[in-house]
Amino acid sequence: MNVLSTKLFGTSGIRGSITEKATPSLAMALGRALGTFLGGSGRVGVGIDARTSNIMLRNAFISGAVSAGLDVTDLGICPMPTVAFYSSFDEVSASVIITASHNPSTDNGFKFFSGGREFVRSEEEQLEASVRDSAYLVVPWDKVGSIRRYDLKETYLSRCIEFLTGRGKGSNGTRVLVDLANGAATNYTPDLLGRLGFSVTTMNSHQDGHFPGRPAEPSPRNLGDAMRMAADSDFAVTICHDGDGDRLAVIDEKGEFIDQNRVIAVFARDEVERNGGGIVVTSIDTSSVIDEVVNKAGGEVVRMPLGSLQEFLVSERGKDVVFASEPWKPVFARLGGWMDGILGAGRFAQLVDEIGEGSCVALMKTVPEYPVVRDFIRCPDDVKKDFLPRVKSLLIPELSEVVRVLEVDGFRAERKDGSYVLVRVSGTEPKARVYVGAKDQTTADALAKKAKDAMTAALDDLQQ
Incomplete structure (x- = not known):
């Protein structure tokens, strides 16, 4: 090829x-x-x-x-x-x-x-x-x-500090652990946090393209060492990056990984409240906890396909965006339109200090925690074109109290109780994925079963 x-x-x-x-x-x-x-x-x-x-x-x-x-x-x-x-x-x-x-x-x-x-x-x-x-x-x-x-380091960090000091006070030595994945942010995030007054401890902090400390993706399965270190020490929060610093993951002082939807909600609420409203743009696969928090703060949530936040940022309504994010990747729109895990690390640490009074656990108690179910089935590329319409025709009648169906990068059925079902096909693999969110595990599991049954039936129909 x-x-x-x-x-x-x-x-x-x-x-x-x-x-x-x-x-x-x-x-x-x-x-x-x-x-x-x-x-x-x-x-x-x-x-x-x-x-x-x-x-x-x-x-x-x-x-x-x-x-x-x-x-x-x-x-x-x-x-x-x-x-x-x-x-x-x-x-x-x-x-x-x-x-x-x-x-x-x-x-x-x-x-x-x-x-x-x-x-x-x-x-x-x-x-x-x-x-x-x-x-x-x-x-x-x-x-x-x-x-x-x-x-560019000093110019960039100076701009970050200017942005962050306009949003929060300096820390008095609150302890932060940073797992840098042996990546490109190794001499950026620790410096930024240090200049903001935090006491910083690092791990996987020398640059090495072999990623010897852990795989570069900051997912729970790769962060076992950081989670254990967080639980066994007295860090207020642990921040974890990927290989190039556009992503961040958060671990609390108990060693628990914080779901990305809740991290987005913390950032989004802060920016909406600070700006007196505004639009939060997020990807289609994120949880309704973001809507709940943003709407309560006086903002509006807009969802876009994965990889397409920038399409909205350049649109006519882009000027009203105060925050945007896909899972892991925050965009602080009042500074610029790029995904920035380094700036996100600085702001999240500030919020742990300001709202959580030095405790990530306390900060996260201000954001609801709802279950999310993710699953997939194999879906050959040659049936993807007809797969989603068929699943939609089978699934929507099985869901009660549907108030809205978004047809963006698949389809997302949103229900009156705040639960949702998203079905989309992968653009890179022979897979179809389902994402389900609800306010209780029983509802989430029931919706996930209905969705997967419809997906399996649709695939069987198309392969006959």
Whole structure:
């Protein structure tokens, strides 16, 4: 398979094996495509995470970019939020980070930014078309771009501190544990928290693209060491990152992993209250606990497909957004349109101090805790087109008191009691997924069974 002729972008940029997809050939092609997209001039930033393949891919990308007339700022190893932040500078046309985020060490990828937010789908499609058709701008020898180095850390951290000190007071030494996943945020989050007055202890805090401490995804199954350390010590809160710092996970002082829906709700409530209302944009797979908390605070929740928050941010209503988030990835819209686990770490620690009075457990008692059920069935790609309409026709009549059905990235049936059922097909795997939320486990389990029965019946019908 020629990767240059296939669909490149998924819901979070381009990711894949460095031998099959995220290859040096693709890196150079993307550099040339970006130069073509920008008309053969402009300044772009290029950052990398700590993966072992990144220097290879960075050099290939930069070669392609300067050959198409772009001036490149090499940002070195740095977290994704800093690369996105750089794209918001007036003199910068775009930026790209070479990373596979929480994927295994064998993978790598590319994510593009402009104006402080991710490329929207129409921009990604232009890059794909250029790569697919090998349609690149070629500049003469005297128009080839330049390369310079720039360490963005102090500029970025200063902006974060300015933002955070406008929202909360400094800490008096509240203890915070940070698990940095041996990733790109190793010398960012601890510095930020320290400057805010927290007493910081780190783990997995040296950069290593092999991710020796744990896999890069900050999920409960990978955070056993951090959870045990949190339970056995006196940290007020534990913050865990992925490989490039756009994600954060939270563990309380009892060593309990905090569900991402509740973390989003904490951030969203804070921003809505602080701004006197506003829109919170979140992905279709998040819990109704966010709606409950945001509505009570005077805000409005809008849901988008996974990987599409930026589409709303650039829309006419985007100016009214005060916060956005997919699970793990907060966007503080009053600072910029990028996902920022580092800034999120700083603000969450502040909220533990301010609302929880030094206790994550106390902070989280202010947000309801409702059960969520997630499951999937295998769903071959050749039936996906007809699968969702068939499931919908079977499932909706079985659900009582449905008040709204959102047809965004699948369909989500919302009931009067606040429970919901979301069914969607995977864009990357032969799977169909179901997400169920309710205020009690019995209701959640019953809805999940109805949904899975309908999914199985629909698949049987389509495969006859």
